[in-house]
Structures are given as structure tokens and as C-alpha cells.
Amino acid sequence: EVQLLESGGGLIQPGGSLRLSCAASGFTFSIHAMSWVRQAPGKGLEWVSGISASGGDTYYADSVRGRFISSRDNSQNTLYLQMSSLTVEDTAIYYCAKKYRGIIPAAGPFDFRGQGTLVTVSS
């Protein structure tokens, strides 16, 4: 069974940094592109970042480009999101998502399995 377990969220002050992790199991992690999708409280879904299966290519939404970095460790079946220069607008539940099918690494469709991790940016 596919499992994705996000962690690393918490309360952080504006301007701070945080690293999220997503531990994957139940599938061959190294052959699947992955993405991060966030959802602000009471709001809709927003794609944040994508990464190719090898980790060699990364993609970002304009709202986070230059501040967030996606990476992965295929030997550890783990996806990461390094977030810096955080603002209150980054407050959200962050989900990691497995690419369900298709060629474009940054595109969906996505398979969501984890409960997400909540990042709260507040002073």
C-alpha cells in the first residue's frame, strides 16, 4: 500500500526557515516524480513544487521560487522541501504527492496519501 508521511511542520516566525520531509513506502519511490501541494486554512489547493524521479530537475510555483528548494534521497525513499524567508502567506498544510501517471514531472495527476504537515508562520 502506498504511504506518504509528511513531517517537519510547526510554528515559525516570519523570515525563518523550515525543512519538511516526506517518507514514502509501498511503491518504487525512485521511479516516480513527486510534488508538494499546500492548502492554506479554509482555502483551496496550491501546487508548490515538483521534482523529477532522479531529483535532477525541480520546478516551482512563482510564489515560492527562490525561497523553497525541493530535493529527494532515493536511497532513503524521502522527499524534502527546504523553506526559507517564510511569510504569513506560507501558512498552510503541506502535502507531498506522488505522480499518478504521465510524462511531465511537474504535472499531475497526483496521488495524495499523507495527512500533511501544518506550517504556521506567525510572530
Next chain:
Amino acid sequence: QSVLTQPTSVSGAPGQSVTIFCTGSSSNLGTYDAHWYQQLPGTIPQLLIHTDDKRPSGVPDRFSGSKSGISAALVITGLQAEDEADYYCQSYDSSLRATVFGGGTKLTVL
């Protein structure tokens, strides 16, 4: 303002059908596939329809999708109380080089 436009809300009585439209542009739905997600209250999003009209295993055939030009549609027939949820369309946008979501549609079963 989302790149993909969905109605904020729709409603229908049990047993009826509802259609949720998602409108984009030539750089997203006009070129790339539409996907739909269902998010039940307090839960994570679930893939409902992919590649315009394909249902993942386990999704009832009451749910169907279609796409024409720059618009996609999700049709739910035989509405049930358990269908009350938020529904999101999603595609890829070549101008933004990013995945884009619609703003979401809240379905109320009357």
C-alpha cells in the same frame, strides 16, 4: 485568482445530477489533461478523475469527466449525501511551467 475557473458552489437534491465546469485557456486545458479531486470535509484530497475522463480504481461510475477545448466538466449522477465535498480541477500550464488548480467548488447535497 486561480488560473482555472470553477464555480464557488453548486447544489443538488439526492438522486439528481450536477455538473461542475472548469474553464482555463490554451496554455492549460486547451493543451493538457484535466484531473479532478474530491476533498471530503476534514480529509485529504483524493484523485477522482484523471486524464480528462478516466476513473481510478474504486471510484464509482456515478462520477464522470469530459473535456472540450479549454473547458472540463465533472458530472456527478445519482447524488448522495456522502458526495458533499469540495471538488478541484487541475491541469498543467505551459506558460507558467507549473501545475495549476481551480479554486474549488463546494457541493451541497440538499
